[in-house]
Amino acid sequence: xxxxxxxxxAEKLNMAPSTVSRxxxxxxxxxxKTKDKVLSLAKELNYQPNPYARSLRAHKSKxxxxxxxxxxxxxxxQVIDGIEEITQQYGYHLxxxxxxxxxxxxxxxxxxxxxxxxxxIVMSVSSQTSSTEHLEQVQKxxxxxxxxxxxxxxxxxxKFITNDYQSGFDAAHHLIEIGCKKIYFLLxxxxxxxxxxxxxxxxxxxxxxxxxxxxxxxxxxxQEEKPNIDLFKSFLFPMDRPDGILSSVEKLAITxxxxxxxxxxxxxxxxxxxxxxxxxxxxxxxPPLSTISQPAQEIGRECAKLLMSKxxxxxxxxxxxxxxxxxxxxxxxxxx
Amino acid sequence: xxxxxxxxxAEKLNMAPSTVSRxxxxxxxxxxKTKDKVLSLAKELNYQPNPYARSLRAHKSKxxxxxxxxxxxxxxxQVIDGIEEITQQYGYHLxxxxxxxxxxxxxxxxxxxxxxxxxxIVMSVSSQTSSTEHLEQVQKxxxxxxxxxxxxxxxxxxKFITNDYQSGFDAAHHLIEIGCKKIYFLLxxxxxxxxxxxxxxxxxxxxxxxxxxxxxxxxxxxQEEKPNIDLFKSFLFPMDRPDGILSSVEKLAITxxxxxxxxxxxxxxxxxxxxxxxxxxxxxxxPPLSTISQPAQEIGRECAKLLMSKxxxxxxxxxxxxxxxxxxxxxxxxxx
DNA sequence: TTGTAAGCGTTATCAG
DNA sequence: CTGATAACGCTTACAA
Numbered sequence: 001x002x003x004x005x006x007x008x009x010a011e012k013l014n015m016a017p018s019t020v021s022r023x024x025x026x027x028x029x030x031x032x033k034t035k036d037k038v039l040s041l042a043k044e045l046n047y048q049p050n051p052y053a054r055s056l057r058a059h060k061s062k063x064x065x066x067x068x069x070x071x072x073x074x075x076x077x078q079v080i081d082g083i084e085e086i087t088q089q090y091g092y093h094l095x096x097x098x099x100x101x102x103x104x105x106x107x108x109x110x111x112x113x114x115x116x117x118x119x120x121i122v123m124s125v126s127s128q129t130s131s132t133e134h135l136e137q138v139q140k141x142x143x144x145x146x147x148x149x150x151x152x153x154x155x156x157x158x159k160f161i162t163n164d165y166q167s168g169f170d171a172a173h174h175l176i177e178i179g180c181k182k183i184y185f186l187l188x189x190x191x192x193x194x195x196x197x198x199x200x201x202x203x204x205x206x207x208x209x210x211x212x213x214x215x216x217x218x219x220x221x222x223q224e225e226k227p228n229i230d231l232f233k234s235f236l237f238p239m240d241r242p243d244g245i246l247s248s249v250e251k252l253a254i255t256x257x258x259x260x261x262x263x264x265x266x267x268x269x270x271x272x273x274x275x276x277x278x279x280x281x282x283x284x285x286x287p288p289l290s291t292i293s294q295p296a297q298e299i300g301r302e303c304a305k306l307l308m309s310k311x312x313x314x315x316x317x318x319x320x321x322x323x324x325x326x327x328x329x330x331x332x333x334x335x336x
Numbered sequence: 337x338x339x340x341x342x343x344x345x346a347e348k349l350n351m352a353p354s355t356v357s358r359x360x361x362x363x364x365x366x367x368x369k370t371k372d373k374v375l376s377l378a379k380e381l382n383y384q385p386n387p388y389a390r391s392l393r394a395h396k397s398k399x400x401x402x403x404x405x406x407x408x409x410x411x412x413x414q415v416i417d418g419i420e421e422i423t424q425q426y427g428y429h430l431x432x433x434x435x436x437x438x439x440x441x442x443x444x445x446x447x448x449x450x451x452x453x454x455x456x457i458v459m460s461v462s463s464q465t466s467s468t469e470h471l472e473q474v475q476k477x478x479x480x481x482x483x484x485x486x487x488x489x490x491x492x493x494x495k496f497i498t499n500d501y502q503s504g505f506d507a508a509h510h511l512i513e514i515g516c517k518k519i520y521f522l523l524x525x526x527x528x529x530x531x532x533x534x535x536x537x538x539x540x541x542x543x544x545x546x547x548x549x550x551x552x553x554x555x556x557x558x559q560e561e562k563p564n565i566d567l568f569k570s571f572l573f574p575m576d577r578p579d580g581i582l583s584s585v586e587k588l589a590i591t592x593x594x595x596x597x598x599x600x601x602x603x604x605x606x607x608x609x610x611x612x613x614x615x616x617x618x619x620x621x622x623p624p625l626s627t628i629s630q631p632a633q634e635i636g637r638e639c640a641k642l643l644m645s646k647x648x649x650x651x652x653x654x655x656x657x658x659x660x661x662x663x664x665x666x667x668x669x670x671x672x
Numbered sequence: 673t674t675g676t677a678a679g680c681g682t683t684a685t686c687a688g
Numbered sequence: 689c690t691g692a693t694a695a696c697g698c699t700t701a702c703a704a
Contacts, residue, residue: 053681115384286622
């Protein structure tokens with residue numbers, strides 16, 4: 001475990017460390033002969049530059065922090081794949097954190113990242129996140145932070161979302177068109193923007209129809225599966241049950257499927273269901289599940305492209321305060 | 337974007353940087369009064385230590401590198417959650433990389449990690465990985481590396497796996513018991529250990545029976561979905577098709593479901609199917625899919641515990657060369 | 673109990 | 689074209 005560093009190479013070669021450094025960085029002011037000597041020894045001894053010395057010197061880490069609220073979720077996995085696809089082309093690394101939908105965790109993670117560990121942050125906020133002081137902190141420290149999907153609306157930065165309002169509207173409208181009279185909306189949290197927007201679309205569609213909407217059509221769900229199962233069964237069993245469900249996130253739709261199975265109701269005959277989801281196997285469910293799927297990889301790529309363009313520019317321009325919308329796609333399947 | 341560092345604090349407080357440093361680190365040789373002053377100013381100015389300066393000095397990064405072959409996969413997501421659960425208790429960070437089942441990518445990632453960027457690596461090798469020079473490199477550099485699930489058998493280190501042989505045997509045995517006469521085995525790659533072990537279990541079970549086993553019962557699949565669909569249909573259509581399938585990984589089982597759907601064969605009447613998988617919603621598939629599910633979170637936790645115990649010890653002991661088995665669980669559902 | 677100084681590995685600046 | 693030197697922010701002997 002000999003530590004081969006620039007100094008060591010320099011000694012071996014009878015050169016100054018600075019010369020070695022320049023040769024390694026292919027500086028124009030070094031002769032080809034010297035470069036060759038240095039490179040070949042470096043290769044032979046398997047020299048690897050110390051990233052932390054570099055970071056310390058350069059004040060940048062070539063590392064991006066990614067914070068998601070849930071890891072076991074295709075959507076977020078796809079987004080990260082998209083981010084990585086771009087960032088790795090620029091030699092950037094990804095520090096990935098799971099906030100588990102918990103603001104406290106989120107705050108802690110943010111505080112870790114404040115010391116310059118990352119050059120930028122891309123995140124989707126937890127469903128509990130209402131106050132955004134901790135996120136403002138990040139900006140104050142001069143660390144670029146951008147959001148996707150679950151965004152912090154008030155922070156002046158770029159946010160990537162899908163057309164949540166329109167998708168919510170369209171999905172609800174579709175349910176109405178195929179004959180649903182009582183359509184429930186499954187909401188994970190009223191804090192998060194996507195929930196709000198999807199809900200708004202749903203509400204507008206329902207209210208524009210001649211259905212007799214009532215506030216209790218909007219179901220405020222828990223994070224955990226157990227209470228949700230009970231909650232869902234409580235409104236599925238009675239005679240005045242809904243005949244349509246629009247779920248704002250995949251997790252709740254899965255739970256709904258389970259609850260419906262237990263009630264012996266049939267999909268889509270007795271109850272129709274649509275959900276926002278990036279599940280690969282919606283086709284294979286019983287019955288195939290209608291989904292609104294988000295362009296997850298693309299969202300990730302766009303986030304990364306934006307950051308890379310900002311970070312690799314010598315004269316850094318600030319990140320614009322804007323919302324960029326990448327449309328989702330509705331996949332009609334048997335469940336609706 | 338004022339950079340508040342120790343020097344800056346020291347100036348403000350009229351103290352030496354070393355005093356501030358010691359106070360921040362709660363050194364016993366600093367008076368309570370001084371500590372209070374330092375801490376309060378640090379808090380006020382929101383001081384965050386520079387992790388890279390620390391890393392450079394301490395020769396450790398408090399960072400673990402995680403390499404997986406696929407991110408959109410519940411198993412790996414769960415493992416990472418398990419790892420993070422433990423490492424964050426110790427203040428460690430996770431650099432996560434996706435090799436996309438590609439050895440070249442894997443090599444590249446490893447080379448990034450060689451410079452001391454991480455204190456240890458936990459990984460699952462790509463299905464293409466046969467030679468392991470690049471992994472030996474890591475050990476030579478003195479960086480602890482451990483494996484889970486897809487292991488590099490020959491490297492002297494700790495590997496966490498599940499009882500792949502036994503599970504393969506049991507699943508095949510189960511298929512035989514419920515009447516299958518011709519059981520195909522879906523193999524992703526003959527390079528990876530889990531494939532080999534699961535296959536070995538399957539082979540032993542089949543050969544111990546009175547089925548007329550033939551080599552072509554073992555299907556060597558491609559990485560991509562398209563060719564696999566065609567491959568599967570090519571053996572599902574003929575009269576002498578199999579009546580049982582054991583899939584060594586989730587991805588192939590999904591593809592098999594799709595192919596079977598297209599052939600109009602019925603599961604489980606015409607063909608029975610079992611797969612290794614950590615899918616949450618096997619229950620909701622049509623029909624519910626029998627799975628062998630691995631204790632993913634626990635595997636992650638165990639990997640992390642081992643590393644943490646090694647890394648946080650002052651007198652570091654080497655990582656033992658051993659294979660630790662954590663058993664999988666068979667969930668019988670309708671598909672078998 | 674506090675201060676001084678050196679060094680972790682790199683690279684930019686300034687000389688030569 | 690190459691060498692010496694300083695500095696990034698932090699910690700730790702060693703001094704006081």
